[in-house]
Amino acid sequence: MRPQLTSDVLINIDSNFIVQSAVLARNLNQYASIETLHVFFAGLTADLEAEMKMMIGEVKFEVVIYDIDKPLMQLPNLHSNRGIPFVTFGKMLAASLLPGRVKQVLYLDVDIDILDNIDELLCVKLFSTIAAVPAIAEVGVDSSGNRIESYFSAGVLLINLEKWRENSMDLAAIQLMRDRLPMKYQEQDLLNILFENNYCMLHQKWNFQVDARLRNDPLDNQKVIVHFAGGYKPWLYPVASDLHREWRRKQLEIIGTDSKKWIESSVGYSLLRVYRILVPHSIAKWVRINFKPLLFGLGVNKLKDSR
Numbered sequence: 576m577r578p579q580l581t582s583d584v585l586i587n588i589d590s591n592f593i594v595q596s597a598v599l600a601r602n603l604n605q606y607a608s609i610e611t612l613h614v615f616f617a618g619l620t621a622d623l624e625a626e627m628k629m630m631i632g633e634v635k636f637e638v639v640i641y642d643i644d645k646p647l648m649q650l651p652n653l654h655s656n657r658g659i660p661f662v663t664f665g666k667m668l669a670a671s672l673l674p675g676r677v678k679q680v681l682y683l684d685v686d687i688d689i690l691d692n693i694d695e696l697l698c699v700k701l702f703s704t705i706a707a708v709p710a711i712a713e714v715g716v717d718s719s720g721n722r723i724e725s726y727f728s729a730g731v732l733l734i735n736l737e738k739w740r741e742n743s744m745d746l747a748a749i750q751l752m753r754d755r756l757p758m759k760y761q762e763q764d765l766l767n768i769l770f771e772n773n774y775c776m777l778h779q780k781w782n783f784q785v786d787a788r789l790r791n792d793p794l795d796n797q798k799v800i801v802h803f804a805g806g807y808k809p810w811l812y813p814v815a816s817d818l819h820r821e822w823r824r825k826q827l828e829i830i831g832t833d834s835k836k837w838i839e840s841s842v843g844y845s846l847l848r849v850y851r852i853l854v855p856h857s858i859a860k861w862v863r864i865n866f867k868p869l870l871f872g873l874g875v876n877k878l879k880d881s882r
């Protein structure tokens with residue numbers, strides 16, 4: 576076996592994705608040999624940190640949680656993007672916030688499931704390229720509306736932090752954000768422009784996107800990392816497919832089933848969807864804050880959308 580070059584995984588979340596992160600952490604525990612899981616957390620509090628560590632439980636690697644509010648607020652133009660989950664830009668800070676010993680990092684979205692061992696991915700050598708990406712996304716339009724020929728999905732990225740630091744990519748990213756935001760697919764557009772052609776492609780089994788186009792994909796029996804890109808998240812549509820059911824099974828292992836039986840059903844989820852559509856955001860937020868213990872018991876505050 577080749578030497579493993581990546582021992583660090585990075586995720587990027589806020590308080591709406593704690594259980595998703597726990598599912599991912601347990602997946603990593605089973606299917607990867609890593610040293611550290613780095614969690615960039617927007618809006619971190621001591622309670623949330625404790626909740627997260629409790630949900631993850633005992634794992635073979637270290638879990639380091641970073642409060643990224645301050646560094647995020649220093650990024651230009653984010654304030655003008657209210658309403659978009661700008662936490663996703665946290666990954667732009669990887670080179671500056673992760674310790675210098677980390678030369679390569681595997682960035683993962685939390686809307687993924689891991690089905691098998693990923694050590695082969697952790698052995699990929701990046702040489703002088705900035706990153707390796709396993710998938711071309713369907714969308715490929717930059718901020719000016721021009722089609723980008725080889726547009727990748729930023730859900731699974733193997734990033735060469737050494738190159739990132741050498742080339743001061745942080746500054747380039749910030750300059751780009753100053754000039755080009757808002758972008759339709761936010762940091763994904765940004766990374767596509769930033770990496771230009773200085774990245775290599777990996778097998779799509781590392782970012783198998785679950786959507787209509789790929790449903791009968793010939794790669795179906797090779798997939799290792801499943802990415803629920805798009806709106807059909809497994810926590811919102813737990814019975815949409817066998818893959819959704821499998822992710823949901825892992826979620827229930829963590830949150831338990833007893834008091835949440837009704838919510839497991841599609842009926843429960845549908846009611847919540849209707850609630851979210853009909854009740855204005857400001858009122859929903861007020862309810863969430865003031866009835867947090869009750870809602871938390873029901874798992875309602877875990878039902879949020881993301882890419």
Ligand SMILES: [Mn+2]
Pocket residue numbers: 684685686730802803804805881882
């Ligand atoms: Mn995603």
